[in-house]
Amino acid sequence: MANTNTDKLFGGDALGAYAMRDVESVAGMLQSGSISVIWSLAELQDFFGVTGDVAEIGVHHGRLFIMLCLAMNAGERAFGVDLFGDPPGANKDDHDQFLANLARFQIQPDHFDLAVQDSRTLIQGQWPGSAGNVRMVSVDGDHRLDAVLRDLALAAASLNEGGVIIADDLFNPWYPTVTEAIYEYFWDRPGDMEPVAFIAANGPVETGAAKLLIARAGFAARYKAGLKLLNQDDLKHCDAFAGYADVPSFYFAGQPSKRPLDAATAEILADIT
Template sequence: MAPFPASGHPAAEAYLADGYERVVGMSSRFAAAICARLLRLQTEEGVSGPIAEIGAFEGRFFIALAHALEPGEIALGIDIFEWPNPEVRERFEANCLKYGIAPEQRVTIKGDAGAMAPAELLAHARGERLRFIHVDGEHSRAALSKDLALATACLSEGGLIVLDDMLHPGYPTLMVAVQDYLEANPGVVPLCIIDRETIVGATKFVLCQRDWFERYQAALLEIFKEQIWPLGADFEPHWCLVLSLDTRLAEIT
């Protein structure tokens, strides 16, 4: 098995090692470490600004991302905060405080992202475009299509969109929404796939602007060389990396 990648942020490393699994949620620690490192890569490439998570729930993944921000940057946590009960917002706020994300580092937004206009989201981000958006909202084709449209409209130059629960057996139609989106938005391409850790901690797709693909991919090949599955992913005709804890190829005898 490949080792867990380093996130590149001491605070994120500490949280991932002793805190991540204590916060209720379903996102994998492997994916969180990779996404925290992607935020560091953006900083290294001169990409800065706020980030957002659609579907913050109790804050497990959100806290990891927030720890990977630079001073002065903020994280937006968006959720209807009604499932499984209205107290979920209180738990989100308490987890953020417990694990070191101060109120001035974040903005909590109660509402349906699918009903939000880009100008409204950007206003929450102090008028700045978002450099990283994690989409983990309602798992339906219609909702994902709306979230993708909002993310695209608010994304900064060099920004990344990360889609959760891709290829999950419980949500097989989400891939249809993604394929429709990619065909309608040729300026956006998959940068990499983050393989599942378990059936619960499922696959994520990372999308970037086409003009940034080669630049980011060159860095990923070095940063994640121990986590690269050799065959990659074929999006017909686009090809991208697959990052996995299990990088073996099938033995053919």
């Protein structure tokens, strides 16, 4: 395994503690099923030796942003962008709550950069400051079709070779244009980007929606194999999507069941990837 607990910026147990317990202290639309699979994704990146920064378009109060931060290794940085109102920054309460939530988890200003602006003003290939070296980026910004397409392109341009996009609000009835945009994104064959996994919603729409993980072709098969191993108890089936084969869907009939990436699963993972 490429990284050890001592490499983690906030300690080896911080991500697990947040995913299993502390996340409930932060308001936001991130459900337990997504938490389980994203936790596995972070572990798989450690196993595969994927390093780099993390980012989110649309941070709100930081429920997912904090999780991404707690997955960081020493020397990595988090980048966020959010309007926080119209005009940008007008909603001071949400902005202040975001910063307060980060501070509660010892995420200090020198660990992250926050852009209080519309993502339309960001330049593809220049955001974030480490564009081309991001390993996880969440897209949960403006839900209009053209905006989602723009944010997906912005996110893809930020990724390194092993990077993953976490696309939010797939199949969300509140925001049907997000699903439309994701289909259009893949119909246009976005370079080497491929769908990796569907994460079903497992709660009311007020608490979140389904997500889609997207990665480069060179890593897609490895991520699929790893997620099917670590989250096998919640694997519903694998099916084609938008012309791409064997995309696993994770569905949660009860509480999500995530297996640890321990010595036994690491040995299996090494054999199958």
